[in-house]
Amino acid sequence: MPHSTTGRGRPRLESTDQRILQAARELLREKGPAAVNIDSVAARSGVARTTIYRRYRGRDELMNAILEQLIDPAPVAPDLPVSEKLRWVLDRIRDILENRLGPGATAAIIANSDPEFTTAVRARLANRLSSLTELMNLDIKSGRLHATVDPDTVLGLLIGAYLAELLRFGSPRDGWMDRAVALLTPAVTQPRD
Template sequence: MASSPGRPRDRSVDERISRAALELLREQGPEAVHIDGVATRSGVARTTIYRRFRNREALIAATIALFGEEPFPAAELPVEDKLRWLLEQVRGLVEEQLGRGVVAAVLADSDPVFSAALRARLTRRLKALQGQIDADVAEGRIRRGADAEALAGLVFGAYLGELLQYGRARPGWADGVIDLLLRGIRVPSGS
């Protein structure tokens, strides 16, 4: 956010707004993240929030931007470790950053503004993931034609399927998923 001329911004106010938006998102879903709701939760005046965010869409985008993005694993790591990292990223996104209720809201598309903003962020991350996959293809660690979007979809789907079936990820579950994924993307021996 660019500062406007005048008094410097109070970082504690920015932090209260951010914290309130994240709490509302996790506790009540994306529909609860709006200027009035954040003002009530944070104790910050609506006018102050509007000085920082021109509308709800800007507030939603800023809230999504608060989600951490771990750097991709080192290029030299084995593909198995990279898949384990990807599974952990999906788990962290669902369980720690978004929360299960938000995932359900996105699946139901109950808040199209939020869903579109989240999908845009995930698409940017997938483009970066495709670069990682392309590097592994070039190094001969992954077969040609591996599709980052399909791989990410399989990982997301596997995690959500595990939650639907068991309510949690069972011990050893990730090992089974990684084994199946490796069978599909690994370069056949002798190639």
Template sequence: MVVDADVEPASVSPRRSVKSRAGTDSRILGAVLAILRAHGPNRVTVESVAALSGVAKTTIYRRYANRDELVEAALDSQSAAPRMPDGLCVYDRVKWTLDLLRVALSSDIGMGSVSAVLTDQDPDFTESFRDIINSRSQVAAEVLRAAVEAGALRADLDIDTAVSTLVGSYLGAYLRHGRVDETWADEVVHMVCPGLERGSAAD
């Protein structure tokens, strides 16, 4: 059942109202992201988001003028790259960046969005998607540079090509097998830096 989530009883406190609005926003953007993951941007409509989120179209329209604003807000919610945990060794730093890329491609935005970018269905969406991937790629590049400085990777490594290779490794595994095994990150670390083991100094 779709309900008008902005309608609050007079007795509801302002704090509860703010929490309710935040919950409604989360449901709306969560639905947009779920549709993007599965189908790409062309399937995002106010009607499809309302049906999946359970939030009334009138409520959605009070927040977003159209589906373009819905997509933009959903992508903006994924634009900031997570902060790396402190105290990781070089091996775990490299693996963490692989997981960062994997999550971006599989869970945060999904293969439906990847397909849309590869066919350039929506140029604005393609640009926003690349911004997200590049923000995570920048984190990966910084980790690889640190690994070079630590002697774990060869000194003449082309960082940009290495990052593209890491992204391509995930896409290649998905295209060939329809899934990516949980061991993927470990296997790639061993391939990229065969001499690197857990516990390697971080600096």
């Protein structure tokens, strides 16, 4: 079994680390940041509180470790036509909201129920989304997008549209992504002569 050492004492089992982080992620996704504390993580993971405290000095360190895993840098977008790139961006948004943050964390961010958590997530999201705005800026420079397109506004429209689908229907309806991309593509693309 893989393990790491941190000095004296028994070696740390990676499986224990994974159980702790998995339990914390589940609590965050399901119930939001208020549900993530050492006691609840211990109960969910089956790992003793003392073992968790050996790895994390407290809730703040544990939350930081979760966020580092949940919101990693955005992968580089493949060279795609504008409509397919918009779909790719929507897929990234879906991944962030559904698979990484989940409904509990997303609701906490919208409600700003834990301002410290909201600030930490926004900072990490800004970093991740900045690579997407850079891609759009490159498309503007190459003439694929209108010169008047504001990448942050486009991202806001895509995030807002996705959130609206979640609020209204619980999940995006069949074909919604195709319809959203078809609607937005002509609004942002540079017409070809």
